[in-house]
Amino acid sequence: MDSQDLQVLAALRRWAADGHRAALVTVARTWGSAPRPAGAWMALRDDGRVQGSVSGGCIEDDLVARMLDGRIAGSRPFVLTYGVTRDEAARFGLPCGGTLELVVEPAPDMARLADLAARIEAGQLVRRDVDIDTSTVAVADACRGEALGWDGRRLSTIHGPRWRLLIIGASQIGRYLAPMAQALDYAVSVCDPREEYSAEWDVPGAPLVPGMPDDVVTAMLPDPHTAIVALTHDPKLDDMALLEALKSPAFYVGALGSRVNNATRRARLLEYFDLSEGEVERLRGPIGLPIGSRTPPEIAVSILAEMTAVKNGAAVIRPEPATPASAGCGLG
Template identity: 50%
Template sequence: MNAVDYQVLKSAVSWLQQGKRVAMVTVVRNWGSAPRPLGSLFAITDDGDFTGSVSGGCIEDDLMQRFAAAFPERIELVRYGISAEQMQRFGLPCGGTLELVIEPLSDAAALTPLLDAVAGRKLVQRRLDMRSGKASIEASDADFALHFDEQELLQVFGPRWRLLIIGCGQVSEYLAQMAPALDFSVYLNDPREEQRRNWQVDDVVWLDGMPDDAVLAFKPDRRTVIVTLSHDPKIDDMALMEALKTDAFYVGAIGSMASTEARKERLLTLDLSPQQVSDLHAPIGLSILSRSPAEIAVSVLAELVMLRNRGRVTVSPSSCAVNTDDLRMVERP
């Protein structure tokens, strides 16, 4: 999960422990050019503290005004962006429509296992019964955003994305600077002391040892990206021969088409199968005619974001027509 939504859950737990009333708002459906993806979270207390986002800001303002007048006592389903007037009022892009689940929270202990699981890099799902308001947390094998229907809201939460860069250099520095803005925590390995001594970027986690040992110790998972940028085959190949055996979401290597073909031939001699070698993303990045180190970093991040967003499979929700005593559909004027 991204850092913003994780902070929403942390804040909600903290506020509940302080004895505040808390409501959590989740984006469960969107149509058109919606400003926030499915599963985005926003939390607010009865005294006006808030965190997170479900839009560009106007919907949050409306929710805060609404909760100040009457704090929610039960689960509600709210829709924004029905009419042209609403889209203009709430700043939604043309054609954009959002449906939000508003859920009053009452027990910090019910959310704590969720935070603990995410911190432990485990994939879990939270199942919310829409009528009773009861929620449960269980292990998950499916990495989708959420499933929502008239009966339940099922949302999958996973660890933050990690980016392991092998090799220092200008491209690595630009990548390390830009990646956190796209919700990657950045790690770095380079066994060359002179390269490490001249590194210019703060807020990265250094991994010691040779690249193959660093990759093994890192324990890559489905939310791990590994890129080799040293331009030194002795360094890059050591990392790749271990990275391509893992469950890493993406393993990529910098280099030309010619150097990529030579690299793949070398990797086939290093106890890697043809299928594992074919999983290598190389040359790395989207083709944007990049030349400078900053442009190469942009192309790498563009490819990562494209593949990450493409891989977020969401179960298509059925149409909603909810109107019960315990669950209300509200269309905001």
């Protein structure tokens, strides 16, 4: 599945090929409870057609009106601000007095956008710089950990797979998890030394990395933008990956298995491996949010939901396991 950035880029290039003029709008800065984060993109065609979003809808309607009546024209980028006053925030549906500052490019360079799309599709992390004063746009390699920058005149946005996910186990769950994660701008790779599983792995854009799980984890140099999930259900493989993952700064480390299996795994990691109690406590297991998932796609959704919650700093509360007396009706 294409990321949101690629969807916007594809629309801009497709519209240009069809003879339409189109603008690119970027959320440069937000205050309060803005509905879309800084860096969000929207493409706007000369007839009002839209791809992407910068708010919940009302600002898009105003931008469409500006495009149709000629207020978005020319070639020089400019800044638009919404929600400065309480009345304006209410008018545009911005909650809690939220404010959006947008950079509008009425005529983005399609050749540079094609270069940007090619780099993203190749799995590269890219920085795009827009200078309001000189109307220049530059595209260059970005470093992992770089963030959006905006000083009121120069906008730098980061595009491409800003997060990484290593899946241990070329399982059916992984086949659903990989494309879901790619849609959220994860660069996904898979490790499974078991030929009976790895031979059938064919998820586009999610390469199979050869080697044993612990070696693969060590070689990828996990950072705070890395998630590692162990899905083989084979302790000989999962434990090897977890041994290295739990010692790394990866923001998320999880393993498939029941509460009992994960309790046994934690005890095993403490007893037989060089891991501290704090490092073992980082293990997410049972993996995923407790949403009653049973099928592989449901489990993949629950894993990605928990990864998203952890990444965004949201509280993850797990219910206590039901006791036999309260597990259901008619049990005693």
